[in-house]
Amino acid sequence: MTPREQEFLDYVQSGGQVETDDWLPDDYRAKLIKFIEMHGNSELMGVLPEREWILRAPTLQRKLALTAKVQDEVGHSQLIYRVVEDLGKPREQCLDDLISGKSKFHNVFHYPTKTWGDVGVIAWLVDAAAIISQKALLKCSYAPYARIMKKICWEESFHILHGRDVILTMMLGTDEQRELVQEALDRWWGPLMQFHGNPIPREDDPMYVWRIKSQGNEEARQQFLDGYVPQIWELGLTVPDPKLRKREDGVWEYTEPDWDELKHVVTGHGPKTAERLELRRATREENAWVRRAVLAEAA
Amino acid sequence: MIYEVFRQERKGQAFAHAGSVEAPNEEFAEAYAREQYGRRGESTALWVVPREAVHEIDDFADELQKNYHRVDGYPLKEKLGKARELAARSPNGLSAGAG
Numbered sequence: 517m518t519p520r521e522q523e524f525l526d527y528v529q530s531g532g533q534v535e536t537d538d539w540l541p542d543d544y545r546a547k548l549i550k551f552i553e554m555h556g557n558s559e560l561m562g563v564l565p566e567r568e569w570i571l572r573a574p575t576l577q578r579k580l581a582l583t584a585k586v587q588d589e590v591g592h593s594q595l596i597y598r599v600v601e602d603l604g605k606p607r608e609q610c611l612d613d614l615i616s617g618k619s620k621f622h623n624v625f626h627y628p629t630k631t632w633g634d635v636g637v638i639a640w641l642v643d644a645a646a647i648i649s650q651k652a653l654l655k656c657s658y659a660p661y662a663r664i665m666k667k668i669c670w671e672e673s674f675h676i677l678h679g680r681d682v683i684l685t686m687m688l689g690t691d692e693q694r695e696l697v698q699e700a701l702d703r704w705w706g707p708l709m710q711f712h713g714n715p716i717p718r719e720d721d722p723m724y725v726w727r728i729k730s731q732g733n734e735e736a737r738q739q740f741l742d743g744y745v746p747q748i749w750e751l752g753l754t755v756p757d758p759k760l761r762k763r764e765d766g767v768w769e770y771t772e773p774d775w776d777e778l779k780h781v782v783t784g785h786g787p788k789t790a791e792r793l794e795l796r797r798a799t800r801e802e803n804a805w806v807r808r809a810v811l812a813e814a815a
Numbered sequence: 816m817i818y819e820v821f822r823q824e825r826k827g828q829a830f831a832h833a834g835s836v837e838a839p840n841e842e843f844a845e846a847y848a849r850e851q852y853g854r855r856g857e858s859t860a861l862w863v864v865p866r867e868a869v870h871e872i873d874d875f876a877d878e879l880q881k882n883y884h885r886v887d888g889y890p891l892k893e894k895l896g897k898a899r900e901l902a903a904r905s906p907n908g909l910s911a912g913a914g
Contacts, residue, residue, distance in 0.1 A: 537871075587850075591850065591851055594836075594837075594847075594851070595834060595851065598817075598834070598835055598836070598837060601837070602835075607837070663832075663834065664834050667833075667834070667851075667852075671855075810839050810843065811839050813839075813840075814839030814840040814843075815839075
């Protein structure tokens with residue numbers, strides 16, 4: 517590391533923030549692009565499991581809320597890809613790399629949604645897990661990213677409410693509806709526990725070292741468990757992990773998440789990976805004429 | 816084209832930078848800005864400005880130490896302490912208007 521890089525590292529580690537036009541170490545820029553691009557990809561791919569339920573939503577109100585959520589998430593991906601573009605990677609290239617499988621997106625968006633219960637669990641718990649990661653980005657050393665996270669976190673708070681409302685409505689319904697929620701929770705618990713990544717010490721995590729993230733993976737998972745397990749239990753739902761318990765010192769113990777599954781899924785081998793990427797590719801191709809028409813008219 | 820978007824949260828408040836949108840022309844920039852920064856009633860007005868039109872100035876040299884037009888140019892605490900001490904040592908003297 518050169519003295520200039522060391523000075524930069526000291527600066528961000530002491531809480532300093534940088535702007536697009538500032539000098540950035542190459543490694544920092546590369547890590548930023550990788551991290552932020554994956555976030556943008558995840559917002560964009562994250563709408564696909566929910567999109568499948570717009571036509572099947574149980575009421576008009578739910579249909580409208582779900583449509584609005586999908587619009588929010590696509591909006592987030594636009595904002596996030598804007599940040600990546602200013603760091604030097606064009607949006608079209610991000611989309612190319614997403615579709616070809618070169619870049620990644622979050623594990624939870626590689627799974628199917630079997631019932632309306634899945635939609636509730638995604639909107640409540642997957643979004644809850646995501647907002648914990650996202651809140652830790654409000655202090656990101658790269659200021660343009662930290663700034664857009666404010667708007668994104670604000671909108672995510674609506675999504676959690678929407679999810680909680682869906683779950684509460686079902687829990688107040690019939691036995692069959694309650695079973696749908698429990699089954700969905702059983703399906704999603706594994707991916708949820710893998711979501712924040714393996715528990716490497718934060719000092720060994722380059723994203724923390726550069727202060728792109730402000731917390732370690734295990735800290736995020738503990739925060740998730742602490743915030744949401746009591747909420748799950750109070751509804752009479754069962755978390756499918758016999759080892760799950762809060763120790764006297766406040767730390768949650770749990771069964772080791774399946775890290776092989778996580779790796780397998782995010783490298784493009786999830787149950788829905790190929791199908792969803794194919795949908796992304798096909799719609800991009802179908803819409804190409806719109807972009808051509810607009811750009812030609814503007815030119 | 817990149818357009819920078821500024822938003823005003825309430826009437827009377829200053830516009831603050833909100834973010835940027837990429838659009839082929841002003842018409843699309845306006846549509847994207849409305850969707851990104853106005854659809855939940857979070858703004859009373861937006862300014863949509865081509866990025867090139869924003870001129871940033873970030874070098875504020877002060878070679879002449881012109882601290883007399885800044886608050887930190889007036890370190891009164893020490894002087895005030897001395898003045899109080901002086902006044903305390905001469906209880907009958909100096910009070911303007913006493914004579």
